[in-house]
Structures are given as C-alpha cells and as structure tokens.
Amino acid sequence: MARRKLHTKLCDLLGIEYPIIQAGMGGFSDPPLVIAVSEAGGLGTLGGATYTPETLDAAIREIRKGTSKPFGIDLLLPESLQDYAGFSKQKLYEAIPQEYRDYEKELRRKFAVPEDYVTQREVALWTLEGTKAMIEVCLENSVPVLAAGLGRLGWTMTECRARGIKTIGIGANVKMAMKHVEDQVDVIVAQGYDAGGHTGTIGTLALVPQIVDAVKPTPVAAAGGIADGRGLVAALALGAEGVWCGSMFLLTPDVTFTEGQKDRIIAATERDAVITKGYTGKTARQLRNPMTESWDKGPLPPLGWPLHLLLTEHIIDYAFEHSDESEYDQILITPVSQATRLLNRRKPVKDIIDDVIEEAVRILDEGVPLKGSGDHVTRRWKLH
Ligand SMILES: Cc1cc2nc3c(=O)[nH]c(=O)nc-3n(C[C@H](O)[C@H](O)[C@H](O)COP(=O)(O)O)c2cc1C
Known part of the structure; x- marks a missing residue:
C-alpha cells in the first residue's frame, strides 16, 4: 500500500515526513530508538539525562551513522540546578539529611541491594556545569533539534540559531509555555497530566488548546496519553501541529526496556500508571511498584530534585544491572502514560508510525460518525 500523507507545518519546520516527535526519555530512548523513529518518518529524540558529554558525543555519532534524517537531543535543564551552582556531586550528597540516608539504607535491605554498592554510572545532569557541557556537545555537533525536557533554553538560543539548531520547550x-515564547523557541510541547514521565497537573484535553491560543503563532506539539491515530487527530483538532509521544514507543524492540517492563505495561490498567516523586523527587507518572510505594506510603516525603535522585540512584542502578532477576526487574522505574490499555502488544517502530498515520488519515477522510443517523460529519482537512 502506498504510504499515506499527513503533513503539517511542523513537518516542514523540523524536516520530517509525519508530525510525530518521539519524546525524549532519559535512560530509555537511546540511539537505536532514535534511528528507528527518524527512519520511519518521525523525529527520533535521544533522552540525554543518562549521558555524560563524552557518551553523548559518541551517541550523536552513532545516530548519524544510522540515519541521515533529522533527530533531536532532549536535556533536563531544571531551574533548581541554579540553586546548586558550583556544587560537586559529593557536596550535593552531603546536603542530604541523615534521616534520608538512613531510610535509603533501610530500602537497600528491603530490596536486597548490598549496603556497600555504589553505582559506577556517570551522568552529567547533577550539576549546572555538567549540564552546560552537555549543551556544548549539542552545539559543537550542530544537532538538528535540541529540546529542554525540564527548564528553559533561553541562554543558549543565540548559539542554537547561529548553528541552525531548532529548539523545543516543554x-x-x-x-x-509563555517562558518558552519569551525565549523564542521554535516549537512548544503542551504536555498534559496524562503523560508518562515528569508531568504537570492539567489534563491534555484542557491544556493543549489553552497553550495553542496563548503561544500563537508558535507551533505546538501535543503530549500526554496520545497513543494512536485517534489521539493524533484529537491533537490536530485542538490546534496542535503534531504530537510528542513517549509511551507509544515503549513496546518496540528499540526502546531501552526489559521484556519484564514491557510485560507489566501490557498487563497494566489505566489506574496503575500513578504519579509519584519516589524516584526523582519531581512528580512523574510511572507504573506503581514496591519502590514507589515505599516513598508514597513511607515515613518521609521525597526530597526535591536533584537530591532525591542522588539518594535513590544506587538502588535504581543496582536494579537495572540485575534486571535479569525478577525481584529487581519489578522495582525498575517504568514511566508510562495513562493510555496503558492502548499499549497492548509489542510492535516495531515503523508499524506504529504507519498505523497511527493510516488511522488518522482515515478519520480525517471519513469524518466523525454521527451517532444514530449513520451519517458522518466530514470536512476537507487542509493541514498544510
Ligand atoms: C519512559 C519515559 C521516560 C521519560 N523520560 C523523560 C526524560 O528523561 N526527559 C523528559 O523531558 N521527559 C521524559 N519523559 C516524558 C516524555 O518526554 C513525554 O513528555 C511524554 O512521554 C509524553 O506523554 P506520553 O507518555 O503519553 O506519550 C519520559 C516519558 C516516558 C514514558
């Protein structure tokens, strides 16, 4: 079958075939997923949160080897980093209150993580300096798209413009969203409460048109609970120019997930994707598990970012390193949206994108069925 067309201004702006941006997912969207999405006609985005400047540089090279199409890098630039400017990781750790360190020891015993285990994984996101070095790598490599998963890009916009790098603010x-307008980013993602990962408090359906109206003429990509062609059409109807989707890609072979994580998503109901601060200290939606419960129902409220993640990273990393054993696999951090029942089988990236476009085009062609009358409300959609 000939490939269907669904083209919006966002496609022209980013140089992609379909208005589907695969959202940055730190620790989960690495080069294989980025390459697969970009090759399939969307925009693949690397989740930069788990990288160092050196590994990020290597990952960008790997992506460029795998595809000549545009791709994005998503970095976390939380404003709270400013509060810790000049802090080393050790100094940050010292800012964690003793009662939290004691509770972490208790959790290690509970989840069978050795008392003396220290993660060897280096990441740069802890410090302002490390984060700036990551941005420098993106600038030096003139990556096609730079996204700020948390925080703002304002201070680097001039350099991005000079190198032709398109920018996305969330x-x-x-x-x-208005702060991103002030920074003059190219695309704004309106990310609703339904989303997997770090999320806000306003539902996608209510949020998207309000952001679309407020930021006009900046193009908006809708995010949060969008997992099929119906969601894409709804996003367009709300005034968005496309979608920014993470959960949609979690059952693909290219995501950095264990098979156990995929099985748990397939088995999950929409009520199992809960909001918790238990892993990173910022509100994030993920599958409920014994680790989230230990914080959500535990004696201490989670610390803020980045201290909380600094506290929990050893348990998180030990679980990942031993995820072939089910007792550790079940406490893996597994972010996913509320659209869990739409994520019900493993599927290759290309099939996902083709099916979403196919379904969206069919709805736009046939129109919306009018209940009872057998008629359809149709309209010729001019997307571009
Ligand atoms: C597994 C997973 C990991 C995520 N990690 C990040 C991240 O590191 N940085 C970020 O900006 N957003 C992250 N997010 C949020 C996504 O960028 C995006 O906003 C969200 O997936 C959109 O909603 P959806 O999950 O309903 O598609 C993550 C989401 C998921 C599902």
Missing part, C-alpha cells in the same frame, strides 16, 4: 501549563 510546558505543562500556560505560564511555562
């Missing part, structure tokens, strides 16, 4: 409310 907003979970109108106030944050």
